[in-house]
Amino acid sequence: MELFSNLALGFATAASPENLLFCLIGVLLGTLIGVLPGIGATATIAMLLPITFQLEPVSSLIMLAGIYYGAQYGGSTTAILINMPGESSSAVTAIDGYQMARKGRAGAALSIAALGSFFAGTVSTFLVALFAIPLTAIALKFGAAEYFSLMIVGLVSSVALAHGSVVKALAMVALGLLLGLVGTDIYTGTPRFTLGIREYADGLNFVAVAVGVFGIAEILRNLEGEKTRSVLVHKVSGLWPTREDFRRMAAPVLRGTAIGSALGILPGGGAILAAFASYTVEKRVSDKPEEFGHGAIAGVAGPESANNAGAQTSFIPLLTLGIPANPVMALMVGAMIIQGIVPGPNVASEQPALFWGIIASMWIGNLMLVVLNLPLIGLWVKLLTIPYYVLFPIIMAFCSIGVYSVNSNVYDLYAVAFFGFAGYLLVKLRCEPAPLLLGFVLGPLLEENLRRAMILSRGDPTTFITRPISATLLLIALAVLVVVFLPSVRAKREEVFQEED
Amino acid sequence: MKTLSAVLGMTAVAAISLCSLPAGAQTYPERTITMVVPFSAGGPTDTVARLVAESMSKDLGQQIVVENVGGAGGTLGAGRVAQADPDGYTILLHHIGMATSATLYRKLAYDTLGAFEYVGLVTDVPMTIVARKDLEATDLKGLVEYVKANKDTVTVANAGIGAASHLCGMMFMSAIETPLTTVPYKGTGPAMTDLLGGQVDIMCDQTTNTTKQIQGGTIKAYAVTSPERLAVLPDVPTAVEGGLDGFQVGIWHGVYAPKGTPTEVTERLSKSLQAALQDQNVVARFAELGTVPSPADDATPAALKAKLEGEIARWKPVIEAAGQYAD
Amino acid sequence: MKSLAFDSTNAICGAVFVILGGFFTYQSLTLDLGTALRMGPGYFPLLLALILVVLGLVVLVQSTRVAGEPLGPIALRGMAFILPAPVFFGLTVRGLGFVPALFFTALIAAFASSRMKPTMALMLAAAITLFSVVVFSYALGLPFQRFGPWVRF
Numbered sequence: 001m002e003l004f005s006n007l008a009l010g011f012a013t014a015a016s017p018e019n020l021l022f023c024l025i026g027v028l029l030g031t032l033i034g035v036l037p038g039i040g041a042t043a044t045i046a047m048l049l050p051i052t053f054q055l056e057p058v059s060s061l062i063m064l065a066g067i068y069y070g071a072q073y074g075g076s077t078t079a080i081l082i083n084m085p086g087e088s089s090s091a092v093t094a095i096d097g098y099q100m101a102r103k104g105r106a107g108a109a110l111s112i113a114a115l116g117s118f119f120a121g122t123v124s125t126f127l128v129a130l131f132a133i134p135l136t137a138i139a140l141k142f143g144a145a146e147y148f149s150l151m152i153v154g155l156v157s158s159v160a161l162a163h164g165s166v167v168k169a170l171a172m173v174a175l176g177l178l179l180g181l182v183g184t185d186i187y188t189g190t191p192r193f194t195l196g197i198r199e200y201a202d203g204l205n206f207v208a209v210a211v212g213v214f215g216i217a218e219i220l221r222n223l224e225g226e227k228t229r230s231v232l233v234h235k236v237s238g239l240w241p242t243r244e245d246f247r248r249m250a251a252p253v254l255r256g257t258a259i260g261s262a263l264g265i266l267p268g269g270g271a272i273l274a275a276f277a278s279y280t281v282e283k284r285v286s287d288k289p290e291e292f293g294h295g296a297i298a299g300v301a302g303p304e305s306a307n308n309a310g311a312q313t314s315f316i317p318l319l320t321l322g323i324p325a326n327p328v329m330a331l332m333v334g335a336m337i338i339q340g341i342v343p344g345p346n347v348a349s350e351q352p353a354l355f356w357g358i359i360a361s362m363w364i365g366n367l368m369l370v371v372l373n374l375p376l377i378g379l380w381v382k383l384l385t386i387p388y389y390v391l392f393p394i395i396m397a398f399c400s401i402g403v404y405s406v407n408s409n410v411y412d413l414y415a416v417a418f419f420g421f422a423g424y425l426l427v428k429l430r431c432e433p434a435p436l437l438l439g440f441v442l443g444p445l446l447e448e449n450l451r452r453a454m455i456l457s458r459g460d461p462t463t464f465i466t467r468p469i470s471a472t473l474l475l476i477a478l479a480v481l482v483v484v485f486l487p488s489v490r491a492k493r494e495e496v497f498q499e500e501d
Numbered sequence: 502m503k504t505l506s507a508v509l510g511m512t513a514v515a516a517i518s519l520c521s522l523p524a525g526a527q528t529y530p531e532r533t534i535t536m537v538v539p540f541s542a543g544g545p546t547d548t549v550a551r552l553v554a555e556s557m558s559k560d561l562g563q564q565i566v567v568e569n570v571g572g573a574g575g576t577l578g579a580g581r582v583a584q585a586d587p588d589g590y591t592i593l594l595h596h597i598g599m600a601t602s603a604t605l606y607r608k609l610a611y612d613t614l615g616a617f618e619y620v621g622l623v624t625d626v627p628m629t630i631v632a633r634k635d636l637e638a639t640d641l642k643g644l645v646e647y648v649k650a651n652k653d654t655v656t657v658a659n660a661g662i663g664a665a666s667h668l669c670g671m672m673f674m675s676a677i678e679t680p681l682t683t684v685p686y687k688g689t690g691p692a693m694t695d696l697l698g699g700q701v702d703i704m705c706d707q708t709t710n711t712t713k714q715i716q717g718g719t720i721k722a723y724a725v726t727s728p729e730r731l732a733v734l735p736d737v738p739t740a741v742e743g744g745l746d747g748f749q750v751g752i753w754h755g756v757y758a759p760k761g762t763p764t765e766v767t768e769r770l771s772k773s774l775q776a777a778l779q780d781q782n783v784v785a786r787f788a789e790l791g792t793v794p795s796p797a798d799d800a801t802p803a804a805l806k807a808k809l810e811g812e813i814a815r816w817k818p819v820i821e822a823a824g825q826y827a828d
Numbered sequence: 829m830k831s832l833a834f835d836s837t838n839a840i841c842g843a844v845f846v847i848l849g850g851f852f853t854y855q856s857l858t859l860d861l862g863t864a865l866r867m868g869p870g871y872f873p874l875l876l877a878l879i880l881v882v883l884g885l886v887v888l889v890q891s892t893r894v895a896g897e898p899l900g901p902i903a904l905r906g907m908a909f910i911l912p913a914p915v916f917f918g919l920t921v922r923g924l925g926f927v928p929a930l931f932f933t934a935l936i937a938a939f940a941s942s943r944m945k946p947t948m949a950l951m952l953a954a955a956i957t958l959f960s961v962v963v964f965s966y967a968l969g970l971p972f973q974r975f976g977p978w979v980r981f
Contacts, residue, residue, distance in 0.1 A: 140698035184827065186662065198572075324543075334547055340786055344716065408581075456700065456701070
């Protein structure tokens, strides 16, 4: 079996003592920097990238992959503990993870995230090893029309992110989509909604928006009731998940892994949708959808698994085509080139040790992550006992550094303040930030692909239904709509009956 | 160890500049130099900068750190350097966009020809005219015929306004005198993906992005835009060989300093740049990217100044004819 | 007086959506709209902005039907200190340099809480600055100037 000899080669490469060491250092550094509030995976990797330049190519990439997983996990940790997502994927984790933390279940939430990620990482690593090449062929079938339809599925699903008013959630999505369009229109070069500020020509910084509407809004909310509370969480019960928790996370983890693996392969931003899609599915299949938004275990387990699986499979386009699927992957490409490896379709055949070594190190990195982080959970949870008035200056300092370090753009810092204010306003008005953030990441993709599809089809709108993959996706969107609205009608009726009791 | 090499570096600088110089220039550089790259980390320009910066650091005895100030087609980073102290501790590595943004942006925060001192040219990355792999034409002549025959349906991808692929695409359309439908993408990655998937027909992009795909047979190459064939792609003819007279486009990179930087400092940097461009590691990495370092007499202030002026004049009519501006 | 019972939070919320939608509508109209087949830069945002206005109106109308909870206390002191902190960092990081800019950023943020004592705030800001300089500036070598031109002699 060729696969086994390849994997053996990979493990032989990745498991050499020094590569294991670099993998460990990478995971450790990634976790430690990524866990600093306001510093997400992109900023962490950008900061740590130069360190890897001094190493051998394979070691350097293994370490970088370690940093990537570590940073992602670190980002989820801050999302759960202090509602500070550093990346679009962990924004979803923040919804229920932070609620679990507030209920004293931070330890359980973190372990669930770690175990779910590990499982997803293991499965998707084997998917990468087995199917990388055929999957790439499928991914290439995705043109603009297909991406547009995929984004529609994501948008329709976003309604499920709301646990309050559906109308408000839709309005937040629309607002998010508009905010996502801020910047230069790629088709004409026209600046849009930039208020004449050239620093916003490339759009608003995601971290600035996410930190603002989630983190800073939350800080301000905590400062309201100063007299009554002194720490974020009073009582921390049980660090580990109970047997009941394990039972309830199993299915969401499996579904999350499947969703994440599938969407991660698409180079045009499919992975962005993974966590959101998983959350939607979990909320729909759950027999207690009312728990979502108030600390549902499935709301952490599913999206975290999806997120990690997507992170893993988003290596596929990079490894098989040499095309980066997201900004993090673009950094990896830069690192490879500096090491003298220009990624392209031939990497697997020209540099088998490197190719399979990276794949093997993905799994090793995930293993290390879980081994490293389970004992650390106790430490992270202790952070919650720090009085909040000490925590806030720390958060503000790190998020200033994190936001600034990505592009040295001071306007990103002004955006943090603005979105902090806007986020607080929206919280006061009982609007939820998650749909806004989904809209924000989807906005540019949606418009770009819509207009591109129209250009490519020479202005023929039937392109969306005559292309089979696109048509299928639109049917799925329709099905989701039906499923979303049917139960809500049922739920309303139930409410009415309850009131009559 | 670091201090020792710093001392050695400074002694070397002092030795080179024997004659009486202003005090600042004699000891230059005495601290870390920041090289601003006006694009995000990991991109081709960033890669060029990091390779050169690392090698120049060795020669200067002081670390050159790369700072990515991305945004607005490189004009934000260039603007940052234009306003920096002219002491030689903030320098800029920019590509052809330095010349094209002078026309693409009608309101720049700096005066392209008046705000900088010149250090030297770094490299001139050739472009390749490529197409989806199942396109029937077999050579450049065939491609041009095909394009002209199907001018209503052929699509040209580019990585956004002002990108190398956008410039080269404009040049191609003006060379064959056939306007085509352009499909902009956000960056090279998605554009290349759609070319691989056959969603778009043609693209003209840097060898940095296309060489491996051409070698892997996932896209078809019709021409390189350099004066001679490339060692990494020996079978691909030049555009001139293929019948497009005078069609030579390159993504040249240069190093600049803010206006008012002492000549001794720019000379010192230029010397160090020339040394870096002969560094075996730099040469080898550049070769893998399908490019070669600029020869020593191009890595000079005068050559860069001439190049910038020439390129501004060359691109102005092309961009104005296309009528697309970035602001 | 039942007809007067309306949800003030949702009323404000609806109004905010309408105003924002109006702003984006106005801005979109200054852009080239193009046609549905060849969309200009203003087409898609105009569509979204109008949807936002409509949704805002729906929220507004709904708010008159039910009574809601009041807004609750507003963290004025928090806003006065938390929001300027990153702005201050942005304004000074290049001029003062990383060390002083970060110190004052942390210090400003520290005063967001009425529980913070001045000495405690100073110590905390110093500790944060020390940690960040060691980690980001020395260990990771980020290209920040530790002391900028405003404080250099």
